[in-house]
Amino acid sequence: MEDIGRFAINYASSLGATYSEARIQKDTNNTTIIKNGVSQFSGFIRELGIGIRLVINGALGFASTNDLGRDSIAETVLSAASMARVAATTLKKPISLSSSQTRTDSWSVKQKKRLQSVSVEDKLELLFELDKSFRTRRGVKFPARLLSLSEMITDKIFLNSEGTCITSRVPRVALSYMITAYSPTKGTAQRFNKRGETGGWETILTWNLTESISEEAEILSSIIKRGRKPPREELDIVLGSEVVGIVCHESCGHPFEADRILGREAAAAGESFVTVDMLGKRLGSTHVTVIDDPTLPNSYGYYLYDDEGVQAAPRQLIKNGIVNTFLHDRATAADLGIESNGASRSTSYAREPIVRMSNTYMDSGDYSFQELIEPISKGIYINSFMEWNIDDRRFNQRYVGLEAYFIRKGELTHIIRNPVIEITTSGLFTSVDAVAKDISFSAATCGKGDPQQGAPVWTGGPSIRLRKVRLGGS
Amino acid sequence: MAATCVTEDAKLIRFTNNHIIVTQAWRSSVVSVMVAVKKRVAIGSIEDLSRSSIKDSVNYLVKIAKSTKPNRDYISLPRGPFKYTAQKLNPDSIQGSSLVWYVRDAIESAISSGAERVAGALAFKNIETELATSSSTSGHDSLSSLEISVRAFASDEASGQASSCARLEKDFHPEQAGQAAATVAREALNPVDGKSGVYDVVLGPNVFANLLNDVMFAASAFNIDSGLSFMTSKLGKRVASSNLTLIDDGTLDDGLNSRAFDDEGVPTTRTTVVENGILRSYLHNTSTAKKFKTSSTANAGWIVPQPWNIVVEGGDLHEEEMLKELGDGIYMTNNWYTRFQDYRSGDFSSVCRDGLFRVKGGEITESLKGLRISDNLPRILQNIAAMSRSRKWVKWWEVEIPTLTPSVIVRNVRLTRSTK
Numbered sequence: 098m099e100d101i102g103r104f105a106i107n108y109a110s111s112l113g114a115t116y117s118e119a120r121i122q123k124d125t126n127n128t129t130i131i132k133n134g135v136s137q138f139s140g141f142i143r144e145l146g147i148g149i150r151l152v153i154n155g156a157l158g159f160a161s162t163n164d165l166g167r168d169s170i171a172e173t174v175l176s177a178a179s180m181a182r183v184a185a186t187t188l189k190k191p192i193s194l195s196s197s198q199t200r201t202d203s204w205s206v207k208q209k210k211r212l213q214s215v216s217v218e219d220k221l222e223l224l225f226e227l228d229k230s231f232r233t234r235r236g237v238k239f240p241a242r243l244l245s246l247s248e249m250i251t252d253k254i255f256l257n258s259e260g261t262c263i264t265s266r267v268p269r270v271a272l273s274y275m276i277t278a279y280s281p282t283k284g285t286a287q288r289f290n291k292r293g294e295t296g297g298w299e300t301i302l303t304w305n306l307t308e309s310i311s312e313e314a315e316i317l318s319s320i321i322k323r324g325r326k327p328p329r330e331e332l333d334i335v336l337g338s339e340v341v342g343i344v345c346h347e348s349c350g351h352p353f354e355a356d357r358i359l360g361r362e363a364a365a366a367g368e369s370f371v372t373v374d375m376l377g378k379r380l381g382s383t384h385v386t387v388i389d390d391p392t393l394p395n396s397y398g399y400y401l402y403d404d405e406g407v408q409a410a411p412r413q414l415i416k417n418g419i420v421n422t423f424l425h426d427r428a429t430a431a432d433l434g435i436e437s438n439g440a441s442r443s444t445s446y447a448r449e450p451i452v453r454m455s456n457t458y459m460d461s462g463d464y465s466f467q468e469l470i471e472p473i474s475k476g477i478y479i480n481s482f483m484e485w486n487i488d489d490r491r492f493n494q495r496y497v498g499l500e501a502y503f504i505r506k507g508e509l510t511h512i513i514r515n516p517v518i519e520i521t522t523s524g525l526f527t528s529v530d531a532v533a534k535d536i537s538f539s540a541a542t543c544g545k546g547d548p549q550q551g552a553p554v555w556t557g558g559p560s561i562r563l564r565k566v567r568l569g570g571s
Numbered sequence: 572m573a574a575t576c577v578t579e580d581a582k583l584i585r586f587t588n589n590h591i592i593v594t595q596a597w598r599s600s601v602v603s604v605m606v607a608v609k610k611r612v613a614i615g616s617i618e619d620l621s622r623s624s625i626k627d628s629v630n631y632l633v634k635i636a637k638s639t640k641p642n643r644d645y646i647s648l649p650r651g652p653f654k655y656t657a658q659k660l661n662p663d664s665i666q667g668s669s670l671v672w673y674v675r676d677a678i679e680s681a682i683s684s685g686a687e688r689v690a691g692a693l694a695f696k697n698i699e700t701e702l703a704t705s706s707s708t709s710g711h712d713s714l715s716s717l718e719i720s721v722r723a724f725a726s727d728e729a730s731g732q733a734s735s736c737a738r739l740e741k742d743f744h745p746e747q748a749g750q751a752a753a754t755v756a757r758e759a760l761n762p763v764d765g766k767s768g769v770y771d772v773v774l775g776p777n778v779f780a781n782l783l784n785d786v787m788f789a790a791s792a793f794n795i796d797s798g799l800s801f802m803t804s805k806l807g808k809r810v811a812s813s814n815l816t817l818i819d820d821g822t823l824d825d826g827l828n829s830r831a832f833d834d835e836g837v838p839t840t841r842t843t844v845v846e847n848g849i850l851r852s853y854l855h856n857t858s859t860a861k862k863f864k865t866s867s868t869a870n871a872g873w874i875v876p877q878p879w880n881i882v883v884e885g886g887d888l889h890e891e892e893m894l895k896e897l898g899d900g901i902y903m904t905n906n907w908y909t910r911f912q913d914y915r916s917g918d919f920s921s922v923c924r925d926g927l928f929r930v931k932g933g934e935i936t937e938s939l940k941g942l943r944i945s946d947n948l949p950r951i952l953q954n955i956a957a958m959s960r961s962r963k964w965v966k967w968w969e970v971e972i973p974t975l976t977p978s979v980i981v982r983n984v985r986l987t988r989s990t991k
Contacts, residue, residue, distance in 0.1 A: 241798020277798030434750035
């Protein structure tokens with residue numbers, strides 16, 4: 098396959114490209130789905146093709162094909178070059194790419210138990226076993242249950258005209274479920290959740306799924322049976338890891354993507370309230386440090402080189418409340434006169450690489466969970482969420498709690514239903530006055546780009562405490 | 572057994588800050604196969620189209636199918652042959668250079684209409700679909716489309732969004748999209764913080780199309796079964812005000828997603844989902860139809876029935892009468908990020924985006940920012956008070972299924988904002 102990539106790069110050069118890269122990518126995805134205790138289907142998606150990106154006359158062009166014959170590849174390179182050439186006639190400023198060290202490397206994620214060795218029967222047995230957890234509890238039924246188990250392997254060969262050549266293999270597993278709980282007198286509550294990691298089948302065995310899903314069923318039935326209305330007055334709020342993770346992803350990761358800051362995503366995913374001159378300025382309290390780290394072992398968003406061949410490293414986006422760095426690819430880094438920090442990702446051979454998050458989380462602090470809630474005289478604790486959204490400048494967001502409790506005099510008392518946090522990004526990060534040690538992560542699929550690209554990521558963090566926030570939603 | 576081969580030839584140009592940032596072209600042929608062995612279903616899709624690869628994949632699918640558990644809801648594919656109506660519109664062949672000029676037209680039009688910055692995406696797609704089933708069905712279909720989405724900025728906080736989409740080049744108007752986006756952006760200058768409250772609102776076509784995509788998601792019989800619908804057990808009942816008649820139409824000549832047949836080979840049709848506010852039909856494939864004791868609506872998806880083109884019948888008001896009819900309220904031109912707390916109840920929120928205006932005495936009085944719809948989708952459908960006569964096709968990043976819709980007036984919509 099490497100020779101195909103070299104052929105594409107050499108042909109691009111012969112057409113006048115000043116830079117070119119080829120990414121041959123094979124994605125194999127096996128999925129099994131059951132609904133309401135009935136097998137729906139088992140199946141697979143096998144993608145294999147080549148994506149070629151080049152710079153010609155200062156314009157950037159991308160083209161892809163899944164026909165790996167040389168004639169087809171030549172035609173694809175020509176297609177990228179000819180469209181870029183026309184686009185170049187309209188350019189005010191040619192694109193430039195930051196310098197990048199030339200690398201030859203190969204990396205992979207090891208599997209202790211190979212994904213291919215697990216039969217469809219075994220996967221179904223696991224799903225049916227988990228589905229049994231949703232038996233009627235205290236009069237609460239679970240009439241709708243959708244469970245999906247997927248394993249994916251991504252093989253890539255990346256080459257560019259500067260001499261970089263990186264090969265990689267990443268296996269991933271993911272389990273997701275959407276559950277509806279129902280009581281004739283109390284209505285419905287729904288829970289979507291996803292677990293995901295890189296690695297082999299052994300990772301699933303570490304998730305204690307039977308126990309955790311049984312706990313989900315118990316919590317859903319408690320929410321329905323015992324949930325009360327949330328309070329109205331200003332109070333203190335403790336957010337659990339799952340909620341902190343989505344906050345870090347939506348309110349720090351996305352607005353710190355340099356392509357948004359520079360306007361590149363303006364028409365679709367949007368821009369950012371963050372500007373380049375905010376570097377070094379305060380955005381949150383000193384307790385807030387947010388990191389995006391592609392190199393976290395076993396993480397769902399794991400990689401060691403990005404899709405421009407740049408070596409990955411952790412990025413401290415917010416450091417002790419100060420805007421520290423942005424997420425960059427080689428184009429945005431060049432615009433700011435720095436080097437890329439390896440945040441360029443593509444989800445398929447047929448998609449251009451763009452600036453993406455990997456695993457975004459808030460760094461842990463010194464508090465125990467008990468120490469977080471102890472000084473609160475009146476507050477709420479939100480451990481999970483269902484509905485969320487944020488404006489396209491990433492400044493006004495909303496998270497609606499699912500599992501949530503009232504806090505009175507330092508103790509969790511009763512369950513409350515659907516508390517709404519509707520808050521600005523600066524309002525949220527400046528309200529943090531304590532951060533716990535209990536860090537954990539959730540798997541998610543992040544959407545961005547045009548056409549849309551769903552990238553595997555982790556979101557995470559410890560429990561945190563916000564002071565003096567009024568709940569929203571009315 | 573059923574198989575499709577979809578060949579897509581597409582070009583896309585993304586532009587921002589008034590110039591093109593990347594051109595893209597992709598070409599792929601994908602074979603998808605569904606096999607059922609004694610109600611045990613397996614589905615695969617492959618891109619290596621050599622005969623040996625296809626043969627190996629089908630063998631593997633049969634092996635998987637035999638290993639899986641029966642899907643008791645599965646029903647054999649409908650027996651053909653069927654007669655299909657050929658698409659009346661032949662696809663255009665458009666060069667990449669023409670697309671670049673269309674982008675230039677949109678940018679220049681927006682700037683001359685008052686925009687400082689212009690961003691967007693233009694896409695041209697040509698899709699060929701071949702289908703064959705073990706039930707004596709086979710067919711060929713082709714579809715081409717042109718879409719441009721333009722977002723114009725008169726300042727960092729004053730933007731407008733407009734689109735043009737068409738099957739044929741002669742119906743494609745990127746310069747009008749640029750002008751319309753810039754007109755909204757200019758009007759949106761100097762926005763002030765909106766106040767939470769319950770308002771009567773005009774939802775422009777972009778907003779209503781976004782919500783209708785979720786309504787049609789809720790109308791898919793698979794999602795009814797999955798607990799993902801507020802329309803469960805509502806057939807024959809009122810789900811909207813009598814103003815709303817909502818149709819799925821796979822046969823439209825100008826539909827951007829029209830198809831001669833669905834994935835089971837059934838000829839596509841026009842299905843009235845909501846008629847004068849009454850829920851008349853879910854969207855079905857053969858298996859879901861059998862389960863719900865009705866006929867397929869030709870919306871397969873082998874597993875999940877999907878809408879083709881969403882169509883809303885127009886109302887009585889001229890577009891310029893909409894604000895006058897609203898009187899006092901809010902006019903929304905666009906939204907994004909619609910998310911549900913509970914699909915069964917329809918509780919959701921969606922963030923206002925681009926031009927958002929306070930209306931008093933039937934006139935726009937100020938530009939607003941920072942509001943979101945925080946309400947319930949069934950309630951919004953019930954509270955539709957009026958619709959414009961004119962309709963617009965909408966399809967862009969936040970509206971996946973092409974939707975032909977008027978503007979609507981909805982009474983008593985809850986809008987909220989950040990508290991800190």
